[in-house]
Amino acid sequence: MEYEITGGSFPTVVCKLQKGETMKDESGAMAFMTSDIKMETNTGGGLLKGLGRALSGDTIFLNFFTAESDNQKIAFSACYPGKIIPIRLNGNNTIIGEKNAFLAAEESVDIDIYFKKSLGVGLFSGEGFILQKFTGTGMLFLEIDGEVIEHDLQPGEHLLVNQGHVAAMEESVTFDVERVKGAKNMIFGGEGLFFTKLTGPGKVWIQTMPVSKLAEAIIPYIPTSKD
Structure with a gap:
């Protein structure tokens, strides 16, 4: 499978598939596909598997797209302004993603839920108790x-x-929370009461504009009805 990411702040990943190759996505992520690609929708491993993904913020069902001849193309688009990051799984590396992080993957990539073990981390990290876990091989x-x-x-x-x-x-990165130090910082700093504390070794991907903050920035400019 070959791919190209395009579109700038409104990104799309275009995948070129050879006969028999399969991509899967969360419901609604596909932007376009060529005519010789077959689509099939299922839970990707049974009802419990689908319900688990729903708990982590995705849909119960996944769409599977299989090329029935060579050089077929399919594109997947992000839901919000941002970036699409490609990660190659080799069977040894495991990625933990936030809810709704999954866009698409090769069929050989496994998607599961990941529970935070600490009550404090789930309550105060801002990420919730349930994340997504990606294992297997492929893009x-x-x-x-x-x-x-x-x-x-x-x-x-x-x-x-x-x-x-x-x-x-x-997965090698440890996930914890740390309270903001200093009463004035907590009350007047505007950064909240807790930070998420990540401890190495391992790679982390930080996003600059979470959709929750984007919504907060837009709300003051939304017209409201007046009686």
Whole structure:
């Protein structure tokens, strides 16, 4: 499978498939496909598997697209302004993504739910208790809100991230929360009460404009009806 990411701030990944190759996506992500691609919708592993993905923010059903001849093309578009990041899974690396991060992947990539073990992390990290877990082999495409910053954490190195800005990370990265220090900082700083604390080793992907913050920025400009 070959691919090209295009579209700038409104990105699309265009995949070129040879006969027998299959891509899968979350419901509604496909933008266009050529005529010799067969589509099939199912839970991708049974009802429980589908329900698990629904808990992590995706749909119960996945769409599978299989090329029935060579050189077929299919494109998947992000839901929000941002970036599409390609990650190659080799069977040894595991990626943990935020809810709704999944855009599309090769059929050999497995999608599952990932539970945070700490009550405090689930309540105060801004990411919730349930994330997405990606394993297997093949190309994985994640959609990121805004721009993306990649950071390689060394063993024991810490990174404090504001709520909602953690897009994805390698499973080797430890995920925790840390309270903002200082009463004035907590009350007047505007950064919330807790930071997400990431500890290496491993790579993390930080998104610059979580859709929740984008919504907050737009709300004051939305006209309201007056009695």
